[in-house]
Amino acid sequence: MALLPLILRIWKLLLVLSLLSTTYVYLYPLFRGCNFQLSKEGEVASFRLLAFGDPQLEGDSSLSSSTTSKSTEPQGWARFKSIISGKELGTQILSHLHVYRKRLDLWGNDRYLAHIYRTTRWFTSPTHTVVLGDLLGSQWMSDAEFEIRAQRFWNTTFSGARPVPDPLFDYEDIAHENSAQWPSTLITVAGNHDIGYAGELDSNTAARFEKRFGRLNWDITFGLENGRLRTLTRNQAAYAEGPRLKLVVLNTMNLDGPALDKELQGDTRRFLNNHVGNAMGQTYLDATVVLTHIPLYKKEAICVDGPLFTHYSTQDGGGIREQNHLTEKSSREILDGLFYYQNTWARSGIVLNGHDHEGCDVVHTRNLRNALPEGNVSRIGEWTSLPHELVHEGGVSRDESVREVTLRSMMGAYGGNAGLVSGWFDRKDRRWRFEYRSCMFGVQHIWWAVHILDLVAGLVGMVVIPLSIWGSASKAHGRSDRAKKNQ
The missing domain is CATH 3.60.21 (Purple Acid Phosphatase; chain A, domain 2)
Structure with missing residues (x-):
């Protein structure tokens, strides 16, 4: 838990950056003076x-085109052995990663x-x-x-x-x-x-x-x-x-x-x-x-x-x-x-x-x-x-x-x-x-970066905030126990 204060400070910085950048993204016509x-x-x-x-x-x-079936490729057991032997595994992984990246890009x-x-x-x-x-x-x-x-x-x-x-x-x-x-x-x-x-x-x-x-x-x-x-x-x-x-x-x-x-x-x-x-x-x-x-x-x-x-x-x-x-x-x-x-x-x-x-x-x-x-x-x-x-x-x-x-x-x-x-x-x-x-x-990279930053700040916050509350409660409980012992 010694790292919790540092993580909390980093999260607060992420949160400020997230709020400022998101404000720009959703109010950019105001900042750029866009009007008729x-x-x-x-x-x-x-x-x-x-x-x-x-x-x-x-x-x-x-x-x-790698997502489409290829009738000329080996099928069944022969294809399975080819894949597990490593001959096609790397190619298949790269091909599917490219497809998923492209689909994410379209989305x-x-x-x-x-x-x-x-x-x-x-x-x-x-x-x-x-x-x-x-x-x-x-x-x-x-x-x-x-x-x-x-x-x-x-x-x-x-x-x-x-x-x-x-x-x-x-x-x-x-x-x-x-x-x-x-x-x-x-x-x-x-x-x-x-x-x-x-x-x-x-x-x-x-x-x-x-x-x-x-x-x-x-x-x-x-x-x-x-x-x-x-x-x-x-x-x-x-x-x-x-x-x-x-x-x-x-x-x-x-x-x-x-x-x-x-x-x-x-x-x-x-x-x-x-x-x-x-x-x-x-x-x-x-x-x-x-x-x-x-x-x-x-x-x-x-x-x-x-x-x-x-x-x-x-x-x-x-x-x-x-x-x-x-x-x-x-x-x-x-x-x-x-x-x-x-x-x-x-x-x-x-x-x-x-x-x-x-x-x-x-x-x-x-x-x-x-x-x-x-x-x-x-x-x-x-x-x-x-x-x-x-x-x-x-x-x-x-x-x-x-x-x-x-x-x-x-x-x-x-x-x-x-x-x-x-x-x-x-x-x-x-x-x-x-x-x-x-x-x-x-450019579109701004839109992506800001929403990824929002996601990271949100996920980190979901972890840090409960830990911070739990840590504060533990400290308060410890102080209470010490006070009782001193009485």
Whole structure:
């Protein structure tokens, strides 16, 4: 028992470290100053979008194939003798340890991502939430594995969220205010690891995604009443007076070609063209928020990922196998069709996407007042693209530009990032304004270390506290006995 005082002091130190680190982990948005930007009048933004990129939930397909049966291996008594003789014992132990470690890693990763979602949502109170593609980790998984990962996505990682209700995809007659509980609704965008690139995407892959996560292409319009957004029907949106905000979820996975499934590509093309036509009727009171996965075109060195296209062989259809950006042509269609207003003026809005795990923040403008070095700019038709940090140096006006934010991944290796997009209608300028901020937790090792520390402190406390109480009682009893003898 001579070591008990020392162990007790060590435990108290562990307890203090545990309490401090746990406080940070569960209140990190407070310590990092994570919040939605207020309007110029100091009011809470009407549109507060909490955005995540590329969680990429892995699954059984990432585990070692050693867990599967191998019909070519010796069976029965021959296999037993081989194992006990030591020929395979070491290999088997290492293989199974790897599998269990990977399963533990998957278990922890789901809960790490869930912690990022749950904590930022609780602290920031968004009006809307979106995951910008690559919800799952591989487009090649079986239907059974897809279903397992989808269940983990909804029941663990984004527990408490619900998919967009089907009636909202066809908001023709009535405003589904009862079903449109947007704060608890999770908008999901398709990425290449969910449905594949254009050379891989087929009707079966698209159908299973839409069954569990919602449509690939859809939109919704909100009206602004007393500083709050109200879901509008299609008819209401067409004739509404006053500020309107449109969310456009665009499947860019098959916007470029060649595509494996021409019919699915036609659906995406018609959806985009329809919005290009509708945008012609928009005024300066309107704004568009595009939610997609693949970033718009930029030349090398503007973002971490530069332009990249690979294709399947002619025998395999020649479709797109991989791409980092959209083509310049498709990018121009989006910018010209959805955001060009007149002369050098741009419609209000913002483009949000994922794919590039490092993230990127770019502004597209048709009026770059101050020349910048060629290495700092890229071009899409008449649009000049430049890093957001060079906006002031380039003399770029907010009314003549569109911001594109490629969200840094929420995966642990990239710091558990969350994006905070604020949108409000500036009554003085009579235009929508949008601002973006990042909120990063830290690598997944922090989450693991703190919870392991909590576990160790708890286990040590369960041993030390009873021993300390027992020791104190023994000392008190001894003093009592000595006092009686002295009387």
